[in-house]
Amino acid sequence: MSRANLLDRRSVVSTLLKGRKDAIVVGGLGASTYDIAAAGDHERNFYLWGAMGGAVMIGLGVALAQPKLPVVVITGDGEMLMGMGSLATVGLQQPKNLSIIVLDNEVYGETGGQASHTASNTDLVGVAKACGITDVRTFATVGDIEAFAASMHDDVSGGPRFASVKIDSANLERVLASRDGTFIVNRIRGALGFSPI
Amino acid sequence: MHARSETPGQATPSWPEDIFGILQRFDVRQVPYVPDAGHSQLIERVLAEPSMRAVPLTTEEEGVALLAGAWAGGQRGVLLMQSSGVGNCVNMFSLTQIFRFPFLTLVTMRGEWGEFNPWQVPMGSITPGVLELAGIKVLRASHPNEVRDVVEAAARQAYEACTPTAVLLSQRLIGAKVFVK
Numbered sequence: 001m002s003r004a005n006l007l008d009r010r011s012v013v014s015t016l017l018k019g020r021k022d023a024i025v026v027g028g029l030g031a032s033t034y035d036i037a038a039a040g041d042h043e044r045n046f047y048l049w050g051a052m053g054g055a056v057m058i059g060l061g062v063a064l065a066q067p068k069l070p071v072v073v074i075t076g077d078g079e080m081l082m083g084m085g086s087l088a089t090v091g092l093q094q095p096k097n098l099s100i101i102v103l104d105n106e107v108y109g110e111t112g113g114q115a116s117h118t119a120s121n122t123d124l125v126g127v128a129k130a131c132g133i134t135d136v137r138t139f140a141t142v143g144d145i146e147a148f149a150a151s152m153h154d155d156v157s158g159g160p161r162f163a164s165v166k167i168d169s170a171n172l173e174r175v176l177a178s179r180d181g182t183f184i185v186n187r188i189r190g191a192l193g194f195s196p197i
Numbered sequence: 198m199h200a201r202s203e204t205p206g207q208a209t210p211s212w213p214e215d216i217f218g219i220l221q222r223f224d225v226r227q228v229p230y231v232p233d234a235g236h237s238q239l240i241e242r243v244l245a246e247p248s249m250r251a252v253p254l255t256t257e258e259e260g261v262a263l264l265a266g267a268w269a270g271g272q273r274g275v276l277l278m279q280s281s282g283v284g285n286c287v288n289m290f291s292l293t294q295i296f297r298f299p300f301l302t303l304v305t306m307r308g309e310w311g312e313f314n315p316w317q318v319p320m321g322s323i324t325p326g327v328l329e330l331a332g333i334k335v336l337r338a339s340h341p342n343e344v345r346d347v348v349e350a351a352a353r354q355a356y357e358a359c360t361p362t363a364v365l366l367s368q369r370l371i372g373a374k375v376f377v378k
Binding site for chain 1: 226227253254255258259261263265269271288296299358359
């Protein structure tokens with residue numbers, strides 16, 4: 001189902017990553033990983049093809065290890081719902097360089113479009129705020145995204161940040177990233193200057 | 198999250214200190230945990246150590262994902278949990294195979310050796326099997342004087358050979374929890 005006047009997920013992600021410099025970008029299982037790949041493959045892209053519910057925690061692990069680098073988690077509402085406790089863990093750790101963006105289409109798009117909890121009562125921005133993440137936002141316009149993107153890429157002392165954007169639920173053509181986990185993680189490590197064992 | 202029994206006059210055990218020393222020596226930096234009384238002494242040491250980041254979790258599977266991210270970012274970590282937490286991790290254990298990263302977990306056992314609470318027995322009984330099915334090597338320490346060697350071997354194969362490894366710290370080692378009215 002496609003609704004008018006909602007933002008398109010690919011343009012949201014490409015806007016978020018347009019000013020990218022040294023950021024590490026984690027893509028949650030499902031369409032978020034395709035969106036990140038569609039914005040251009042990058043040696044610092046951390047694509048996930050499984051581990052549903054783990055995207056934010058993977059981002060937190062990177063963020064704590066690399067506090068001077070912006071770390072960006074882009075995931076969907078279903079994946080975020082499965083890892084909702086991780087927002088409490090982020091709220092406790094307060095990683096200043098971590099930004100979390102939820103592309104909320106209110107459905108499980110990969111599995112037939114079944115409604116997710118955000119289609120009715122669950123407010124993920126409210127959850128993030130209640131977990132102690134102070135910079136929480138809802139994107140309504142491209143301008144909102146551009147302002148957020150500039151701060152997340154340039155200011156690694158202003159987080160943790162959390163943003164949600166309601167997007168069109170149309171399923172787009174898949175843009176397939178690498179599915180090889182050791183390649184993905186070792187490519188990131190190499191970009192950061194770490195040698196293989 | 199349960200206090201274990203303490204025998205009056207019993208000295209603080211030295212094996213948690215042995216584990217802490219090994220973690221320091223292997224440059225372990227991130228220590229996610231769900232508390233267990235059997236890990237309480239180690240957790241206190243980690244919380245007081247500036248070179249280590251203690252990360253309390255809401256559920257153990259968060260720790261598996263955290264350590265995968267830590268590895269990508271160039272840091273080693275160890276997940277501290279109780280045997281019941283192993284069941285909470287099952288799907289996330291996939292990451293240890295997919296990334297072939299140096300995963301180490303130290304698991305305090307319940308549901309064995311004089312357990313009082315039957316609710317601990319089902320998961321405690323399958324803990325070694327679940328880990329093995331997930332492709333994680335299982336070592337066990339049951340006596341204070343073997344903890345150092347076992348954890349040292351586990352750390353070496355996890356960090357130097359990227360072989361996912363769990364050390365089970367037996368209930369016999371830690372002491373069965375005593376429930377009193």
